[in-house]
Amino acid sequence: MGALAGRLVFDEACGEVRDGPRRYLLMRADVLMGALARLPMQVRGDMLAALADSVRDNGADSVRAYLAQLGGDGDALLSAMTVAAADLGWGAWRFTGQESVAHREAAIPASLRQHAGQDDSAAPLLSLAVRNSPFVAGWRAEGHVQGRRVDPESASTLAVCAPIAGMLAAVADALSRETGAGGERVGAAASIEVVESHCAASHGGEECRFEVRAAPPALQPGFRPQRRTHRGAE
Ligand SMILES: [Zn+2]
Numbered sequence: 742m743g744a745l746a747g748r749l750v751f752d753e754a755c756g757e758v759r760d761g762p763r764r765y766l767l768m769r770a771d772v773l774m775g776a777l778a779r780l781p782m783q784v785r786g787d788m789l790a791a792l793a794d795s796v797r798d799n800g801a802d803s804v805r806a807y808l809a810q811l812g813g814d815g816d817a818l819l820s821a822m823t824v825a826a827a828d829l830g831w832g833a834w835r836f837t838g839q840e841s842v843a844h845r846e847a848a849i850p851a852s853l854r855q856h857a858g859q860d861d862s863a864a865p866l867l868s869l870a871v872r873n874s875p876f877v878a879g880w881r882a883e884g885h886v887q888g889r890r891v892d893p894e895s896a897s898t899l900a901v902c903a904p905i906a907g908m909l910a911a912v913a914d915a916l917s918r919e920t921g922a923g924g925e926r927v928g929a930a931a932s933i934e935v936v937e938s939h940c941a942a943s944h945g946g947e948e949c950r951f952e953v954r955a956a957p958p959a960l961q962p963g964f965r966p967q968r969r970t971h972r973g974a975e
Pocket residue numbers: 874877900901902937939940941942949950
């Protein structure tokens with residue numbers, strides 16, 4: 742059991758599950774993903790993008806609080822997020838392709854500046870592999886309940902783990918802030934985007950993969966038409 746699982750309060754009298762001031766909701770994975778399956782295909786991408794952005798925005802304060810508690814240690818934050826994700830049932834996380842944290846922390850803001858304007862071939866700033874995503878499991882279960890794949894077209898194109906993409910974006914936002922003299926993160930987060938490059942729901946297997954990249958120039962501050970955190974496999 743991780744730190745988050747240890748902090749969760751199951752308040753029977755109030756009918757609440759909470760971590761400090763933050764209220765949680767336990768919901769079956771097939772119920773959540775069944776709602777997605779019931780939407781017309783053309784709006785599923787919008788719902789997933791909205792979920793990702795909501796997790797990114799609402800999760801940002803939690804992630805920043807974790808990072809502050811850890812003295813600004815980025816590697817410790819990634820470890821804490823891995824354990825917290827497991828505590829919440831969000832699958833088994835593994836950050837991949839990490840160089841030394843000292844290099845990565847120094848590199849993130851510089852890389853973002855350096856890579857701005859370059860194409861997608863630039864190496865990801867951070868990569869995450871997730872086994873056993875509940876969103877994949879819920880999506881598959883919904884298909885089985887209906888006795889068929891959800892539908893052939895979206896089954897082959899949709900990356901469904903938008904909440905994970907949103908949380909990863911919140912982590913990258915926190916890490917990409919400039920580090921102050923006392924180790925605290927200051928300044929605005931650099932512009933990043935998260936892509937689920939491989940989703941087990943659409944590509945098969947048991948592992949989903951996510952990449953954090955510098956946002957293309959059109960999404961840099963000053964010209965941000967609409968943020969879409971989650972750009973799944975298309
Ligand atoms: Zn996935």
